[in-house]
Amino acid sequence: MADRLKQVVSHITGTEMSAELWQNVPLAPPDSIFQLTAAYKADTFKDKVNLGVGAYRDNDNKPWVLPVVKRATAILLNDETLDHEYLPILGLPEYTAAAAKLILGADSAAIQEARAVSAQTISGTGANHLGALFLSRFYNWNGPPKVYISNPTWANHFAIFRNVGIEPVEYAYYDPKTIGLDFTGFIAALEAAPERSVFLLHACAHNPTGVDPTEEQWKAIAQVIGAKKHYTFFDCAYQGFASGDLDKDAWAVRYFVDQGLPLLVCQSFAKNAGLYGERVGALHVVSTNSETANRVKSQLSVLQRSEISNPPSHGARLVSLILNNAELFEEWRRDIRTMAERIIQMRHELYRLLTQELHTPGNWDHIINQIGMFSFTGIKPSQSQALVEVAHVYLTANGRISMAGLNTHNVEYFARQLDAVVRGTLSSS
Numbered sequence: 146m147a148d149r150l151k152q153v154v155s156h157i158t159g160t161e162m163s164a165e166l167w168q169n170v171p172l173a174p175p176d177s178i179f180q181l182t183a184a185y186k187a188d189t190f191k192d193k194v195n196l197g198v199g200a201y202r203d204n205d206n207k208p209w210v211l212p213v214v215k216r217a218t219a220i221l222l223n224d225e226t227l228d229h230e231y232l233p234i235l236g237l238p239e240y241t242a243a244a245a246k247l248i249l250g251a252d253s254a255a256i257q258e259a260r261a262v263s264a265q266t267i268s269g270t271g272a273n274h275l276g277a278l279f280l281s282r283f284y285n286w287n288g289p290p291k292v293y294i295s296n297p298t299w300a301n302h303f304a305i306f307r308n309v310g311i312e313p314v315e316y317a318y319y320d321p322k323t324i325g326l327d328f329t330g331f332i333a334a335l336e337a338a339p340e341r342s343v344f345l346l347h348a349c350a351h352n353p354t355g356v357d358p359t360e361e362q363w364k365a366i367a368q369v370i371g372a373k374k375h376y377t378f379f380d381c382a383y384q385g386f387a388s389g390d391l392d393k394d395a396w397a398v399r400y401f402v403d404q405g406l407p408l409l410v411c412q413s414f415a416k417n418a419g420l421y422g423e424r425v426g427a428l429h430v431v432s433t434n435s436e437t438a439n440r441v442k443s444q445l446s447v448l449q450r451s452e453i454s455n456p457p458s459h460g461a462r463l464v465s466l467i468l469n470n471a472e473l474f475e476e477w478r479r480d481i482r483t484m485a486e487r488i489i490q491m492r493h494e495l496y497r498l499l500t501q502e503l504h505t506p507g508n509w510d511h512i513i514n515q516i517g518m519f520s521f522t523g524i525k526p527s528q529s530q531a532l533v534e535v536a537h538v539y540l541t542a543n544g545r546i547s548m549a550g551l552n553t554h555n556v557e558y559f560a561r562q563l564d565a566v567v568r569g570t571l572s573s574s
């Protein structure tokens with residue numbers, strides 16, 4: 146009787162049906178970075194250090210709301226003309242236009258000749274997705290759709306391209322022996338790939354290695370890309386964050402555009418404006434003429450319409466204000482320098498501690514040569530594990546550290562733990 150009653154109840158509520166429907170869904174592994182953050186939060190050790198997170202922290206390990214963002218927010222709050230209507234499908238026009246100038250350069254021929262098309266996206270991730278989706282539909286593939294991505298790269302690149310049916314293939318980028326760029330391997334991969342291959346390049350501050358090509362190396366890379374008619378998919382998530390100078394960090398993108406190479410650029414304001422949660426980004430597709438650009442634009446509109454219909458307005462309004470107002474723009478440049486310089490200072494302090502105070506075995510030049518938020522320390526996964534488990538220093542297994550997690554209060558503790566793990570005196574229990 147009780148069983149019969151249960152059956153009737155489950156029939157009415159549908160619980161039996163939904164259990165059956167999803168019982169074959171495998172449990173996905175948790176995202177490793179977010180898992181690391183959760184472990185850090187749960188740790189009660191007072192000197193714990195979080196070097197996993199890819200977000201800027203001030204010298205007191207706090208998230209930093211940029212002063213210029215506070216000013217822009219106050220202006221928006223008092224603007225009676227604003228409403229909550231939908232934005233156009235491709236976003237706030239004054240935002241996308243200013244964002245294009247920021248990355249391509251105010252005097253860019255591509256902009257003047259109306260060859261650059263811009264779409265506002267859900268931050269850099271959304272730009273990568275829309276760019277990948279657009280290529281999956283319209284690129285003139287030479288064989289099955291593939292994208293060449295650096296080994297290693299931002300882990301999300303794999304999923305983003307696979308989601309739209311483009312298979313990621315790795316190209317040589319990082320050389321563990323030199324803890325630097327495998328320039329020869331990179332060029333060889335560009336040469337070996339079939340003509341018209343798609344190459345994803347990090348525009349600056351390569352994630353996760355912090356290893357960027359020099360300007361001379363970029364020129365050689367561009368030369369092979371041109372000769373092989375490859376397509377460049379630039380991912381630019383850290384403009385200004387790498388060197389502290391917005392123009393310097395856009396150098397590679399602008400150089401490629403000047404060379405007439407076909408490309409697109411994914412842009413994010415998460416890091417350089419500290420607007421992680423606002424999801425402000427843009428996709429810029431640079432074509433050879435304005436007529437082609439118009440056709441590209443029409444198709445980006447169609448894709449965007451079916452995916453998000455219209456992008457969100459608040460973050461775009463903030464960035465638009467900052468980019469289009471000379472005074473706010475100057476203030477933003479100063480805020481960017483504050484972040485970049487603090488990170489650069491931490492690189493120098495860590496380097497000094499390892500080389501001059503602790504005399505840690507090995508060469509640590511890469512700590513000051515690498516650029517941007519991340520640094521590849523060159524330590525082994527077992528050493529990373531020991532740092533997490535024994536020293537309460539949270540970092541990813543590949544030995545990547547976020548420089549933003551270091552500050553004047555914890556850099557010495559970290560240097561000592563790193564020194565111990567390198568000497569083998571700190572071992573995982």
Ligand SMILES: Cc1ncc(COP(=O)(O)O)c(C=O)c1O
Pocket residue numbers: 199267268269270271273299347352380381382413414415416421426
């Ligand atoms: C290389 C790279 N591309 C894109 C992104 C996307 O960031 P967001 O979607 O927060 O703008 C990131 C963020 O870590 C990144 O490192």
